[in-house]
Amino acid sequence: MSQIFQKPLKILLLSTSVGALGSGLGGGVELTLKSVAQALSRRGHSLTIVAPEGSVLAGVSLVPIAGTLQITAQTQGRDALVTIPQNSVLGNMWDYARQVQREYDLLFNFAYDWLPFYLTPFFERPIAHLVSMGSLTDAMDQMIEKVAVEFEGTIGVHSLAQAETFRFKNHCRNLQNGFDxxxxxxxxxxxxxxxxxxxxxxxxxxxxxxxxxxxxxxxxxxxxxxxxxxxxxxxxxxxxxxxxxxxxxxxxxxxxxxxxxxxxxxxxxxxxxxxxxxxxxxxxxxxxxxxxxxxxxxxxxxxxxxxxxxxxxxxxxxxxxxxxxxxxxxxxxxxxxxxHYSLEAFGDRLESWFAALLH
CATH class of the missing domain: 3.40.50.2000 (Glycogen Phosphorylase B;)
Structure with a gap:
């Protein structure tokens, strides 16, 4: 059970939008999301995962969302434009999140994409963003920095080396990772x-x-x-x-x-x-x-x-x-x-982040 929170949190996790969970298309983000879900579930928190249609993750409530997948960010150049395809699964996932947000204490974004960061000021519930990549495009950097500065403590990263690629490195929380x-x-x-x-x-x-x-x-x-x-x-x-x-x-x-x-x-x-x-x-x-x-x-x-x-x-x-x-x-x-990388150690880092973010 949680040692920081007196009662369990209700958390809505929004997956990567470049592929279904279990497909491998999401790379390390898929494994990270699974670890986060395990670490938080073990502490009694209530979780629901929103993910592209076809996703599979046992033991967790999963809401599948239909739509066209996003292009992976790492295949584009620094001056790449923000692109959202017709019937975007990313847009559909965040439209769903907007409708149900009041049922949750916290939203947790895993997508390295412009839209979730842009939407942050328009949501009533706080959004924790786990940024999965270093600096890749100017448009992404600018939008993440805006959120990092205006919503202090909401940007999580996996390493100091990753944070160093951003101008807003001092606004990032280093969470590393953890595994079962x-x-x-x-x-x-x-x-x-x-x-x-x-x-x-x-x-x-x-x-x-x-x-x-x-x-x-x-x-x-x-x-x-x-x-x-x-x-x-x-x-x-x-x-x-x-x-x-x-x-x-x-x-x-x-x-x-x-x-x-x-x-x-x-x-x-x-x-x-x-x-x-x-x-x-x-x-x-x-x-x-x-x-x-x-x-x-x-x-x-x-x-x-x-x-x-x-x-x-x-x-x-x-x-x-x-x-x-x-x-x-x-x-x-x-x-x-x-x-250093057990689910217990990772769970401690996540809960400490949430406590700071919510309080």
């Missing part, structure tokens, strides 16, 4: 394989991991949604002899089992990752993380203890770290996950 660690089994004896997990899209830099695997001659297992088919096909064409195997998009139960069998997880983002959920999933399985010293992963990985941080965009750096990976203690990886 009971779902992740510790594996002390890995197979001779490396892992890469994430959306297959240019900003994730998969080709660097493939190049490193080819140099060291260790099989690289790849899991995640292919968001950019042309990008994936180019990697296959550019590295025809690389020892890679694509395993599709897996559920948490399936992923943790095969991920845990890996000697290391490679994280090769070209952009500033807000956090890096898969880094925590990896550590929970006892798998060290080799990541570029960029964005959220640079705050998670303990260099020389639970993984290695290497120069961004350096394949040579990845190769050097792979050669040193067996010098790390896999039990330290699990211990770090338990100490």
């Amino acid at each position: 660690l009971s779902l992740y089994q510790f594996c002390s004896q890995p197979k001779n394989q490396l892992a890469w997990v994430g959306r297959i899209a240019p900003e994730k830099g998969l080709e660097d991991a493939v190049a490193a695997a080819e140099i060291v001659g260790i099989p690289l297992k790849i899991w995640g949604v292919i968001q950019d088919e042309a990008y994936w096909q180019k990697i296959l064409a550019d590295y025809p002899t690389a020892p890679i195997e694509y395993g599709g998009f897996l559920s948490t139960t399936e992923l943790q089992q095969v991920l845990g069998e890996s000697r290391a997880l490679l994280m090769t983002p070209r952009w500033v990752e807000a956090f890096g959920n898969v880094a925590i999933e990896s550590l929970a399985c006892g798998v060290p993380v080799i990541a570029y010293r960029r964005g959220g992963p640079s705050e998670i990985v303990r260099d020389g203890e639970t993984g290695w941080l290497v120069e961004p965009d350096s394949v040579d750096g990845l190769v050097s770290a792979i050669h040193k990976i067996d010098s790390l203690d896999r039990t330290l990886c699990r211990q770090q996950a338990e100490a």
Whole structure:
């Protein structure tokens, strides 16, 4: 039960609008929303999730909303215009929220999109915005900053590195993330394989991991949604002899089992990752993380203890770290996950945020 609130809160969670929950299209936001729901439910709060039609999330009241999905923000340039398609699922979700808002104490927005921030002043109930990405477009930055300044304490982020990308960094609350660690089994004896997990899209830099695997001659297992088919096909064409195997998009139960069998997880983002959920999933399985010293992963990985941080965009750096990976203690990886990224620790951070926001 909650240690901060005398009575449970009623919270309306509004999901990402780029894909149905369970599809993988929402990337790390899907996993974050699931963790938030678990952490808050365990403390007795009453939750309802509003999400695109076709969404699946067991154990929580879910309101499916029909409509056209939004374009992902990370595929656009800095001067990208705000776009809302006809019969927008985002618009429909927030129209629903407007109608039912008085039934809730708090609304919780997970969408990295202009509309929810623009609507904030027009709602009677407070809105907590969990921003899932760093600075991407000028239009988004301007709108989030307006809310951050006028509605102090309503902007949550996943890392200090993410906040640093914004002019309004001092108005952001660092929540990090948390997971149900009971779902992740510790594996002390890995197979001779490396892992890469994430959306297959240019900003994730998969080709660097493939190049490193080819140099060291260790099989690289790849899991995640292919968001950019042309990008994936180019990697296959550019590295025809690389020892890679694509395993599709897996559920948490399936992923943790095969991920845990890996000697290391490679994280090769070209952009500033807000956090890096898969880094925590990896550590929970006892798998060290080799990541570029960029964005959220640079705050998670303990260099020389639970993984290695290497120069961004350096394949040579990845190769050097792979050669040193067996010098790390896999039990330290699990211990770090338990100490900082459990649902209990995450729930504490969320409730503290809500208390400040509501009072």
